[in-house]
Amino acid sequence: MDKALQTMIDNMPEKTGKSLDEWKSLLKTKNFGKHSEAVNFLKKDFGVTHGFANTIVALSKDQNDTPEDLVNNQFKGKEALLPIYKKLLSTAQNFGKDVTVTPKKTSVSMIRGKQFALVKPATKSRIDLGLKLKDKPTTDRLENSGPFGTMCTHRVRLEDVSQVDTELKNWLKEAYEQAL
Numbered sequence: 001m002d003k004a005l006q007t008m009i010d011n012m013p014e015k016t017g018k019s020l021d022e023w024k025s026l027l028k029t030k031n032f033g034k035h036s037e038a039v040n041f042l043k044k045d046f047g048v049t050h051g052f053a054n055t056i057v058a059l060s061k062d063q064n065d066t067p068e069d070l071v072n073n074q075f076k077g078k079e080a081l082l083p084i085y086k087k088l089l090s091t092a093q094n095f096g097k098d099v100t101v102t103p104k105k106t107s108v109s110m111i112r113g114k115q116f117a118l119v120k121p122a123t124k125s126r127i128d129l130g131l132k133l134k135d136k137p138t139t140d141r142l143e144n145s146g147p148f149g150t151m152c153t154h155r156v157r158l159e160d161v162s163q164v165d166t167e168l169k170n171w172l173k174e175a176y177e178q179a180l
Helices: 003-016 020-028 035-046 050-061 067-074 079-093 146-151 166-178
Strands: 100-103 108-112 114-123 126-131 154-158
Touching (some): 003 020, 003 100, 020 050, 050 100, 050 108, 050 114, 067 108, 079 100, 079 114, 079 126, 079 166, 114 146, 146 154
Antiparallel strands (some): 114 126, 126 154
16 A cells, blocks of 8 residues: 555544544445545535545545555556556655545545645546646646546646656646645
8 A cells, every 4th residue: 555545544543533444434324426525525524634535535435445456447458557657656755745645446636635636547548637736827738627627727648658757747746835
């Protein structure tokens, strides 16, 4: 398991008042249609921060899927994209120990207080990187959020690890810095 995720799970009782298993049991008693509904429930009714709420909901959905399983399933048949994913992940994790990586069924969230980036293997040959960048104009490369909707403000399409260049790393860092 990713160290940051394990640390978050270990700190959950102290920070949220319940262990991950206790949260999972509680969520089993509810029937939410969408991920966001469960997250909002935890935030509103229990005062759980967004990062913890998102992680709790993501990990409670697939009882038998570890974070590694979720990532492996996303990249099944798209293994050529894994070097891009790994480079994005290591770049973000180098920004600070407060980066939480939360794999979900179809994407991986990067969170620091709030989600600042979302990685999604969009096709067999392309990763879409969603970024939350306030007041940042779009360009040919830094597009509007497209399929990410309001989860992100911008999207960058990546087909090769070389595209994780200085410009992209700066955008990722800017999104990280804004996510407090």
